[in-house]
Amino acid sequence: MIDNSIITLEEKSIENNISFLRASYGGKVKISAVVKANAYGHGIEQIVPIFEKYGIDHFSVFYYSEAVRVFNCLAKPTSIMVMGWLADDDLNDAIQKGIEFFVFNLERLKKAIDYAKNLDLKAKIHLEVETGMNRSGLDFNELEEAMDLIKDNLSFLEISGFCTHLAGAESISNHYRIQNQLQKYQEMFANFQAQDLSPKYKHVANSAASFVYPEARMDLVRVGIMIYGFWSSTEVFIKYVNHQNIKTDPLKRILRWTSQIMAIKEVKSGEFIGYGISYLAQTNIITALVPVGYSMGYSRSLSNKGRVLIRGYRCSVIGVVNMNMMIIDITNVKHAEIGDEVVLIGKQRKLEIKVSAFSDLSDELNYEILAHLPENISRRVIKK
Ligand SMILES: *Cc1c(COP(=O)(O)O)cnc(C)c1O
Numbered sequence: 001m002i003d004n005s006i007i008t009l010e011e012k013s014i015e016n017n018i019s020f021l022r023a024s025y026g027g028k029v030k031i032s033a034v035v036k037a038n039a040y041g042h043g044i045e046q047i048v049p050i051f052e053k054y055g056i057d058h059f060s061v062f063y064y065s066e067a068v069r070v071f072n073c074l075a076k077p078t079s080i081m082v083m084g085w086l087a088d089d090d091l092n093d094a095i096q097k098g099i100e101f102f103v104f105n106l107e108r109l110k111k112a113i114d115y116a117k118n119l120d121l122k123a124k125i126h127l128e129v130e131t132g133m134n135r136s137g138l139d140f141n142e143l144e145e146a147m148d149l150i151k152d153n154l155s156f157l158e159i160s161g162f163c164t165h166l167a168g169a170e171s172i173s174n175h176y177r178i179q180n181q182l183q184k185y186q187e188m189f190a191n192f193q194a195q196d197l198s199p200k201y202k203h204v205a206n207s208a209a210s211f212v213y214p215e216a217r218m219d220l221v222r223v224g225i226m227i228y229g230f231w232s233s234t235e236v237f238i239k240y241v242n243h244q245n246i247k248t249d250p251l252k253r254i255l256r257w258t259s260q261i262m263a264i265k266e267v268k269s270g271e272f273i274g275y276g277i278s279y280l281a282q283t284n285i286i287t288a289l290v291p292v293g294y295s296m297g298y299s300r301s302l303s304n305k306g307r308v309l310i311r312g313y314r315c316s317v318i319g320v321v322n323m324n325m326m327i328i329d330i331t332n333v334k335h336a337e338i339g340d341e342v343v344l345i346g347k348q349r350k351l352e353i354k355v356s357a358f359s360d361l362s363d364e365l366n367y368e369i370l371a372h373l374p375e376n377i378s379r380r381v382i383k384k
Helices: 011-025 036-040 044-053 064-073 088-097 106-119 140-152 172-194 207-212 234-244 355-362 366-371
Strands: 002-010 030-034 058-061 079-082 100-103 123-128 157-163 201-203 220-223 255-260 263-267 285-290 307-310 313-318 326-329 341-348 351-353 377-382
Touching: 002 011, 002 044, 011 030, 011 044, 011 220, 011 377, 036 044, 036 366, 044 064, 044 377, 058 064, 064 079, 064 088, 079 157, 088 106, 088 123, 100 106, 100 157, 106 123, 106 140, 106 157, 140 172, 201 220, 207 220, 207 234, 307 351, 313 351, 355 366
Parallel strands: 002 377, 030 058, 030 220, 058 079, 079 100, 100 123, 123 157, 157 201
Antiparallel strands: 002 255, 255 341, 263 285, 285 326, 307 313, 307 341, 313 326, 341 351
């Protein structure tokens, strides 16, 4: 565990976001909490038990290894869904543990049937259909073949879901494409139903789609970014506030990332600071060294651009972000001392560093910044 910085997670915000989502979707829609990428950087082992405490009983991941981590930190048997990569070597284990997985081609379906037969158990599958994203999923013809295989092997399969993924619901520019996808999904589902097959859950929506296209909620929503307190895009947020006529953000960020001042230095006017010539002191300035760099998830593209909070002041990153350190201009901070808290993400007194602000500065999406937070930073939950 690395203690140069710490991530704290606010239980109260988790409760807030879950109850907001529940109230918005209504009681009939199941929430699947997406906890891929180490729970969007928040930490699977810390987040999953709290989600469970507030009633989440369906989890989505990308890798099988993440599914096993979720499995190991759950108190009760709960649905876990692998939306992506599952090696053949892990199929036995997945079927035995009752972990559900996407079937996105015929090869995967045949393997699932073979392994389930061998174990004399049912594989829990979600049929993913190709509706226009052209990434993964069964097309019309493959679905026909898949349905024949399924009907012949119903004692070894549980159809947990019939699903697809939409190509960018967070942006209005994709509106036409998404409408087409939703229509194609319904046509494919009609074919499926015509064969007397029915899934436990129909699902297509991520966070953005669940708000922009309420009809896309169906039986289950795969919510990632919003459960952590972030809107998928400014567009989705504006659409929501305009529609509801509210002024404040109903979501609350869960995560705060802080470090501390490691050293303080006075630098004379005319001196370069850090590597190379990327920052030249224009006056006499005072700098603080912070032991966080790009190897810790603080992007190098924030060189000379990033902002942090120290003693309630907003301060600039100066020079290039190093592998393990960065330098901050603290000339205007009164009484800064070694050991002072440095907020990299989150609130301090009246100010806040938002992940969305990083995206404005560096081209990195909020998703990307969160996913880059290393797993070996210590994480602590602030209990309610
Ligand atoms: C990541 C992912 C989601 C969640 O997306 P958010 O925008 O974070 O809500 C949903 N479905 C699939 C298939 C995903 O890969």
